Every structure is written in structure tokens, then in C-alpha cells.
Amino acid sequence: MYTTSRERMVRSVLLKAEALTKNFEGLKAVDAVDLHINEGEIVAIIGPNGAGKTTLFNLISGMHRPTSGKVLFQGEAINNIKPYQIADKGIKRTFQTTALFDQLRVLDNLVIGQRVRTKTGLWDALFRTKLSKREREESAVRVLQTASFIGLGNQLTDFVSTLSQEAQKRLAIGIALVSEPKLILLDEPTGGINPGETAGLIDLIKRIRDSGVTVCLIEHKMRMVMNMADRIIVLNYGKKIAEGTPEEVCNNKLVIQAYLGGKCIA
Amino acid sequence: MIRQFIQKNWFYLLVLLFALVFPVFSPSRYVFHIVIYCCIFSIATLSFNLILGYTGQASLAHGGFFGIGAYAVALMTLKGGLNFWLALLLASLISAFIGFLIGLPTLRTKGSYFAISTLCFGVIVYIVAGAWIGFTGGYTGLRRIPPPTPITLPLVGQISFTTPTAQYYLVLAFLLFTLWAMHRIVFSLQGYSFIAIRNNENLAEAVGINTFKNKLLSFVVSNFFVGMAGGLYVGIMRTVDPTTASYTTTFNYLIFLLIGGVATLAGPVIGAFGVFALLEYLHALGHYRMVLFGALLVVVIIYLPRGVMGGLTTLRAKVDVYYQQRKDGAQRAIKG
Amino acid sequence: MQLFFQQVVNGIMSGSTYAIVALGLTMVYGIMHVPNFAHGNLFMLGAYMTFFMLSAYKVGFWTALLVSVLVLALLGVVVERIVFRPLRDQSPINSFIAAIGALLFIEHMVAVIWGHGSYSITNPYPQMLILFGVRISMQRLIVIIAALVFIIALQLFIKKTIVGTTIEAMAQEREGAALVGINVNRVSALTFAISTGLAAAAASLWSPIFEITPHMGSLLITKAMVIIILGGMGSIQGAIIGGYILGLVESLGGGYISSAYKDVFAFGLLIVVLAIKPTGLFGKGEH
Numbered sequence: 001m002y003t004t005s006r007e008r009m010v011r012s013v014l015l016k017a018e019a020l021t022k023n024f025e026g027l028k029a030v031d032a033v034d035l036h037i038n039e040g041e042i043v044a045i046i047g048p049n050g051a052g053k054t055t056l057f058n059l060i061s062g063m064h065r066p067t068s069g070k071v072l073f074q075g076e077a078i079n080n081i082k083p084y085q086i087a088d089k090g091i092k093r094t095f096q097t098t099a100l101f102d103q104l105r106v107l108d109n110l111v112i113g114q115r116v117r118t119k120t121g122l123w124d125a126l127f128r129t130k131l132s133k134r135e136r137e138e139s140a141v142r143v144l145q146t147a148s149f150i151g152l153g154n155q156l157t158d159f160v161s162t163l164s165q166e167a168q169k170r171l172a173i174g175i176a177l178v179s180e181p182k183l184i185l186l187d188e189p190t191g192g193i194n195p196g197e198t199a200g201l202i203d204l205i206k207r208i209r210d211s212g213v214t215v216c217l218i219e220h221k222m223r224m225v226m227n228m229a230d231r232i233i234v235l236n237y238g239k240k241i242a243e244g245t246p247e248e249v250c251n252n253k254l255v256i257q258a259y260l261g262g263k264c265i266a
Numbered sequence: 267m268i269r270q271f272i273q274k275n276w277f278y279l280l281v282l283l284f285a286l287v288f289p290v291f292s293p294s295r296y297v298f299h300i301v302i303y304c305c306i307f308s309i310a311t312l313s314f315n316l317i318l319g320y321t322g323q324a325s326l327a328h329g330g331f332f333g334i335g336a337y338a339v340a341l342m343t344l345k346g347g348l349n350f351w352l353a354l355l356l357a358s359l360i361s362a363f364i365g366f367l368i369g370l371p372t373l374r375t376k377g378s379y380f381a382i383s384t385l386c387f388g389v390i391v392y393i394v395a396g397a398w399i400g401f402t403g404g405y406t407g408l409r410r411i412p413p414p415t416p417i418t419l420p421l422v423g424q425i426s427f428t429t430p431t432a433q434y435y436l437v438l439a440f441l442l443f444t445l446w447a448m449h450r451i452v453f454s455l456q457g458y459s460f461i462a463i464r465n466n467e468n469l470a471e472a473v474g475i476n477t478f479k480n481k482l483l484s485f486v487v488s489n490f491f492v493g494m495a496g497g498l499y500v501g502i503m504r505t506v507d508p509t510t511a512s513y514t515t516t517f518n519y520l521i522f523l524l525i526g527g528v529a530t531l532a533g534p535v536i537g538a539f540g541v542f543a544l545l546e547y548l549h550a551l552g553h554y555r556m557v558l559f560g561a562l563l564v565v566v567i568i569y570l571p572r573g574v575m576g577g578l579t580t581l582r583a584k585v586d587v588y589y590q591q592r593k594d595g596a597q598r599a600i601k602g
Numbered sequence: 603m604q605l606f607f608q609q610v611v612n613g614i615m616s617g618s619t620y621a622i623v624a625l626g627l628t629m630v631y632g633i634m635h636v637p638n639f640a641h642g643n644l645f646m647l648g649a650y651m652t653f654f655m656l657s658a659y660k661v662g663f664w665t666a667l668l669v670s671v672l673v674l675a676l677l678g679v680v681v682e683r684i685v686f687r688p689l690r691d692q693s694p695i696n697s698f699i700a701a702i703g704a705l706l707f708i709e710h711m712v713a714v715i716w717g718h719g720s721y722s723i724t725n726p727y728p729q730m731l732i733l734f735g736v737r738i739s740m741q742r743l744i745v746i747i748a749a750l751v752f753i754i755a756l757q758l759f760i761k762k763t764i765v766g767t768t769i770e771a772m773a774q775e776r777e778g779a780a781l782v783g784i785n786v787n788r789v790s791a792l793t794f795a796i797s798t799g800l801a802a803a804a805a806s807l808w809s810p811i812f813e814i815t816p817h818m819g820s821l822l823i824t825k826a827m828v829i830i831i832l833g834g835m836g837s838i839q840g841a842i843i844g845g846y847i848l849g850l851v852e853s854l855g856g857g858y859i860s861s862a863y864k865d866v867f868a869f870g871l872l873i874v875v876l877a878i879k880p881t882g883l884f885g886k887g888e889h
Contacts (some may be wrong), residue, residue, distance in 0.1 A: 095469075120456055370877070557710045
């Protein structure tokens with residue numbers, strides 16, 4: 001699963017962060033971070049608690065404005081636009097505390113996730129225009145495909161509150177996937193899930209990458225990250241302290257000092 | 267297809283049938299009047315449901331926009347001599363447009379701020395209506411507002427809207443129109459956007475929904491319909507004064523909506539009919555009624571936040587589960 | 603020039619009342635994160651309680667005021683317990699609506715018991731004073747002085763006593779406060795008691811100057827809401843300063859521009875400010 005250098009060179013850069021910085025009243029949550037994510041990769045961002053990983057995601061997805069620096073997606077600067085516009089451009093994300101439309105059912109959640117790809121408005125709704133009918137069908141198809149991809153095909157009419165923790169995590173990923181994004185940001189996708197159940201999620205993430213969606217994830221579970229990621233970026237105190245393949249990162253002294261505190265479990 | 271439709275919706279069709287032949291039962295003038303106003307309030311409550319029940323934004327200016335619609339029709343027909351139907355359309359559009367102007371600054375704020383700023387706008391409408399004596403007649407308001415302009419229908423001849431029967435069918439028609447529009451909106455992809463915003467506004471934004479634009483849309487449409495309700499109100503009532511636009515009006519619609527049930531289409535209608543009828547029935551109790559309703563509002567929001575309709579849905583779900591368990595138990599007994 | 607000072611003094615007086623009401627409201631917002639819409643009617647009830655004690659039991663003014671403060675403080679605790687506590691972990695809209703229910707309940711209960719119309723409380727200090735060429739009644743002066751006393755006492759309470767700092771801690775971080783062992787229920791109850799008690803005191807001092815009606819709370823609460831949004835919800839300083847500013851703006855505006863539209867200033871100002879800065883003048887955003 002590690003790519004050869006030649007293959008890596010040929011892939012284009014999907015996302016690029018240049019000197020990205022976020023200050024919160026004197027605290028530098030993210031400090032001049034440069035990174036890039038190539039198409040088709042699984043990139044993992046690791047680091048101790050408070051290293052700035054989630055803030056980094058917030059900056060990329062538009063929830064925070066950077067204090068300075070740039071974020072470029074497919075060559076276009078996206079650091080000054082709203083979250084919904086970034087989702088429209090093809091970057092979707094999940095949240096550390098599983099965010100779902102918890103009053104609704106699985107299928108409703110997926111429909112809403114796909115809404116960004118539809119144009120139906122008030123007029124279409126009132127007069128049942130061809131557009132509204134066509135988009136309903138397209139939505140239904142996408143929702144069914146995604147539901148079966150994430151393994152919730154039989155639970156479409158279940159309410160979110162009846163789903164297990166792990167199923168909810170899968171649904172959150174599904175909401176991000178259903179609109180066919182180019183890049184998906186997963187913030188601790190296996191957080192709070194017991195080791196027995198993480199295998200399913202890991203498999204899902206790999207299938208996501210295989211289907212052509214680039215994945216960037218924040219994770220704490222080292223073994224999982226080592227086995228899955230093409231590249232790892234390590235943050236500490238808001239700064240990037242290392243970057244490379246899992247083996248390279250494992251052997252990096254700074255990383256060991258800051259985070260692993262011992263031998264790397266590869 | 268038609269058969270399926272009837273099977274699924276037989277209850278609502280029955281209600282519709284009853285509503286259509288209601289005047290045949292020769293109700294008293296008093297009952298007729300109650301029902302007519304209930305229909306108007308249902309329209310106002312249904313539109314309140316769109317912004318509050320489905321989109322989750324607590325607009326407390328609803329009474330104010332009802333008043334704007336009422337005053338607009340009153341002024342256009344009384345002082346401007348305009349045809350009622352044109353005035354009604356214009357009044358609804360004016361209400362929607364003012365909603366647009368007010369929504370622009372206020373919808374960028376969240377939650378409580380939006381509620382308070384809309385409440386303030388409602389109060390502004392009330393005060394302006396009372397203070398602009400030359401234009402709006404001040405605190406005594408306007409009287410002798412002309413009834414809806416008579417229309418001529420083929421076969422039936424000319425209909426003037428001064429009899430209860432004619433007025434009833436008028437408001438019923440607009441209520442059905444409102445129900446049709448609301449149904450189309452909430453059961454569409456556009457409706458999904460609204461519901462997403464209500465359930466989790468931040469997530470809705472993160473998944474690509476332009477929450478500001480959608481909130482504004484919901485607000486404008488909601489104000490269009492409540493302005494229309496206000497215009498109808500004035501055509502029947504024939505007088506208007508600032509209390510029509512007061513926060514009391516807003517709170518009334520809030521009570522109807524919450525007791526009837528938010529985020530359903532039947533709820534607002536049930537709430538408007540049920541609560542208003544109850545209010546009238548308890549007329550002799552005077553201020554005690556509002557004491558009761560204040561307490562009822564607190565009880566409902568704590569113990570029955572989905573109102574009567576919500577309670578019924580939960581009840582039905584529980585009944586379904588009970589019967590399912592009995593069936594399962596029976597099947598197991600047979601197998602074992 | 604005479605008119606100007608007169609209006610300024612009137613403005614400070616009404617500002618004092620606004621400040622006390624807004625300050626109680628913002629204190630409760632700090633711990634509940636919901637604006638208590640019923641606060642204005644608790645103020646009104648405080649006035650009626652004083653009136654009741656004066657007319658039914660013929661006690662002295664200050665005794666009546668004291669009884670009113672105690673009764674209202676107790677009532678504040680009751681309201682917190684039965685109306686707001688059950689809704690603590692739910693969406694703020696629900697608490698909002700519950701507050702409206704409580705508002706209606708109190709307003710119409712008062713109307714049932716005492717009727718729709720207005721009452722006058724005999725002014726215990728009707729003497730007129732002349733200060734710096736301005737005529738001011740003793741009662742108005744008492745309102746101004748009392749407000750300053752309350753404000754200073756409250757600031758000292760919050761900063762210097764253990765209970766006070768607990769309230770501030772809870773306002774800043776409710777979940778964290780529970781974790782470090784602060785009894786959230788008790789602090790909530792106490793904050794309500796203080797907020798309502800202060801409102802009752804302000805109402806009792808204010809009511810001999812104006813008439814009391816069951817509906818006097820509604821306009822007041824709406825203005826108090828404007829004040830705490832502009833001053834920053836949860837900020838005590840903001841509420842106090844905002845209260846005085848509103849008092850002055852209304853008084854001067856009413857005197858020089860138009861008295862019929864006096865009440866509109868506050869509301870128009872709010873919409874304009876929110877249009878420019880959606881989180882309020884000093885706010886950092888709210889829940």
C-alpha cells in the first residue's frame with residue numbers, strides 16, 4: 001500500500017496549505033503549517049492532544065478564518081469562503097463529536113448530505129418541476145448507493161437515535177460521502193469505538209480511497225494509522241514537526257520525543 | 267393509483283368533505299364566525315410553523331407581519347379604493363418584502379438574538395401603527411373597511427362577501443391553498459434544507475447548505491402567508507387597530523402552534539381550531555383563560571414539546587410496538 | 603439649558619431602573635444561557651406586592667419594599683425550579699417559550715387579582731428639591747442613589763465573596779463548574795433570587811413615581827433585552843452602562859425629537875447594531 005516514488009510524483013496535489021496560522025487571543029493553535037495532500041492518498045494527521053489537529057481541519061473546511069496563510073484546493077484559494085461553499089467545491093468532513101441530524105432517519109441524513117449537489121428551490125418545490133423530480137430520483141439513487149457502501153443499506157428508515165455508536169460514525173462518514181466529494185476529512189473516525197469494531201471502519205476508509213476519494217484523517221490509534229496511511233503528518237503545539245511515510249515518521253526523533261515516547265509500534 | 271391515494275388519506279378526505287359541506291348544517295352565526303376566524307388563524311399558524319417548526323428560527327415578529335398585511339389591505343381598500351383581491355396580493359408581497367429587509371440583518375444572528383430582534387421589530391410595528399395617526403388612524407385604528415370586492419362566477423352569479431357562508435368558503439379556499447403550498451414545500455428537497463437547519467444548523471452549513479439564504483427564504487415565505495392571513499382578517503373583521511400587530515398576537519400563534527404540534531401540517535390547524543375555540547368557550551373566565559394558557563404553554567413545552575400531534579404520533583408508535591410485540595409473542599408461542 | 607439638565611436627570615433616573623432590571627436579566631442569562639422573558643413581569647409583580655402590602659396591611663413604605671423583595675426572591679427560586687430547570691439541557695428555544703408561558707401566566711394572574719387598570723402608590727417622599735437649578739423629587743433622587751448602592755453592593759458581592767465568585771465561575775463555564783464541585787442547582791437558585799429581589803426593589807422605588815399596571819413589565823423587558831444584547835449578554839458592566847445610556851437616549855430623544863416615538867429608539871437601534879455586528883456591541887457571540 002505504499003506507493004512507489006514515481007507514482008507519487010505523477011499524482012497531482014489536491015490540497016495545499018501554505019504557512020497556515022490561527023491565533024486565538026494570543027494562543028497559536030496552528031503555527032505556520034505547510035502541508036499538501038495528493039490525490040488518491042490516505043494522509044493521517046497525528047499529534048498529542050491540543051496539537052492543533054482539529055483546528056487545522058476547521059481552517060481547511062472554512063469554519064475558522066486563518067489569521068494568516070493560505071489554503072489552496074485544486075489550485076484555488078479557499079481560505080476566505082464559507083463552509084457551505086467549501087463543501088460545494090468538494091471537501092466534506094466529519095466531526096470529533098459525531099455530528100448528525102439526530103431527529104431524523106438514516107435516509108434523511110443522507111439526502112441532506114447530498115443536497116449540495118441539487119438545485120431544487122422554492123419554485124421547483126411548489127410546482128413539482130421536471131428539475132425537482134429528476135433531482136429526487138438522483139438523490140434516491142445516490143442515497144441508496146452510499147447507504148449500502150457504508151453498510152447501512154438495511155437501516156435506511158431507522159432513526160439516528162436507534163443506531164449504535166459505530167453505525168452513527170459510519171453514517172457521519174456517509175453524509176460526507178454521498179455528495180461525491182474529492183477530499184474527505186475524517187476527525188477521529190474511530191474515536192470511542194472499541195477495537196473489535198474498528199476493523200469495519202478501517203475497511204470502509206480503505207474502500208473510500210479505492211473508490212477515488214482522497215482521505216485525510218486525524219487519528220490517535222497508532223497501529224491503525226501505521227497500517228493504513230500513505231503519509232503521516234505530525235503536529236505538536238500547532239507546528240508541523242515531521243512528515244513522511246509511516247516508517248520515516250516512526251524513526252523521527254522529534255516525533256518519538258513529543259508523542260510516541262518510546263518504540264514505535266509498526 | 268387513485269384508489270391507493272384514497273386508502274392512504276381517507277381521514278383527511280373525510281375532514282375535507284365535512285369542511286366543504288359544513289354550511290349545510292346551518293350553524294349559528296356565532297359558530298360560523300368562530301370557524302371563519304379559526305381558518306384565518308390556521309393560515310397564520312401554518313406559516314409560523316414554516317419558520318419556527320420546520321426551520322427552527324424563533325421569529326417573534328409574526329404578529330407584526332400579520333398586522334402589516336392587515337393594515338396594508340385596510341389602507342389600500344379604504345383609502346386607496348383598490349380592489350380587495352389586488353390589495354390582498356400586494357399586501358402579502360409587501361409583508362414578504364419587509365420580511366426580506368428585516369431578515370437581512372436579523373438572520374445573521376443566532377437563536378436568542380434573532381428572537382429578540384424580531385420581537386423588537388414587532389413592537390416597532392405596533393408603536394408606529396399607533397403613533398402615525400394621520401396614516402393609520404392611531405390607537406383607535408381604522409373602521410368601515412370595505413368587504414372583499416364581489417366576484418362573479420359562472421353559473422352562480424355574483425358573490426358578495428358579506429354573508430357568513432360566502433366568507434367561510436373564502437377563507438376555506440385560502441386555507442386549502444396554504445395547506446397545498448406548505449405541503450409542497452416541506453415534502454420537497456427544499457423542505458429538507460429547512461429541516462436540516464432546524465436540527466443542526468452548523469452541520470447543515472458544513473454539508474453544503476447555504477443556511478443564511480435558506481433561513482431568509484423560509485422567513486420571507488412565512489411572512490407572505492401571514493400577511494395574507496392579516497389581509498383576509500381585515501376583509502372579514504372590517505376594522506383594524508394596533509393590537510392586531512401586537513406581541514399578544516404573536517404569542518397567540520405561538521400557543522396554537524405549540525399545543526397543536528410543530529413540524530406537522532395538521533398540528534397548526536388543530537392548534538388554531540382547538541385553542542381558539544377553547545378560548546372562546548372559556549370567554550366567561552376572562553383573564554383566567556390567559557393564566558391557563560400561560561401555564562399550559564409551560565407544561566406543554568416541558569412535557570409534550572411536540573404538541574397534540576406529536577403526542578398522537580408517539581402514542582401511535584407505542585401502540586404499534588405493543589401490537590408488534592403481541593404478534594411476536596403469539597408467533598413464538600405457536601412455533602414453540 | 604434648563605430643559606437639557608432636566609432631561610439628563612430624568613434620563614439617569616430611568617436609566618437606573620433599566621440598569622437594575624438589565625443587570626438581573628444578564629446575571630440569569632450568564633448561568634442559564636437563555637434570556638428570561640418573564641423577568642419584566644417579576645419586576646411588575648414586585649411593584650404590585652409593595653402596593654398590596656401598603657394598601658392591605660398599611661405598613662410603612664420601606665417595610666412593604668422589604669417584604670416585596672423577599673417574596674419576589676422566593677418566587678424567583680420557584681420559577682427557576684419549575685420552569686427553567688427541567689429544560690436546562692434542551693435547545694434554548696424551549697426555555698424561551700417556557701419563559702413566555704410564565705410571562706403570560708404572571709401578567710394575567712395579576713390582572714385577574716387586581717384588575718386591568720392602573721393603580722397609584724402614594725409617594726412616600728413627595729418633597730421637591732432643587733439641585734443645580736434642576737427640580738427633582740426626593741423619590742427620584744432615592745431611585746438614583748438606591749440603584750448606585752445596589753450596583754456597588756452587587757459588584758462587591760461578586761468579586762469579594764465566595765458565593766459571588768462561584769456565580770461568576772458558573773457563568774463562564776457551566777459544565778466545568780459542576781465538575782469542580784459547584785452545586786449548580788444552588789447557584790442557579792441563588793442567582794435567580796438575587797436577580798428577582800433586585801428587580802422587586804427597583805420596582806418598588808420606581809412605582810410611586812409612575813402608575814402601575816399589569817402590562818408595565820412587557821415593554822420594560824423588551825428594552826432590557828435590547829440593553830443586554832448591546833452590552834453583551836452575560837456582561838454585568840455592559841448591562842449597567844447600557845441601561846444608563848438607554849435612559850439618557852430615550853429621555854433626550856423624547857424631549858428633543860419626538861415623545862410619541864420615544865420607545866422606538868431602543869428597538870431601531872438594536873436592529874441597526876445587529877445589522878452591522880451580529881454578535882452585539884461587546885458580545886463574542888452567544889449560544
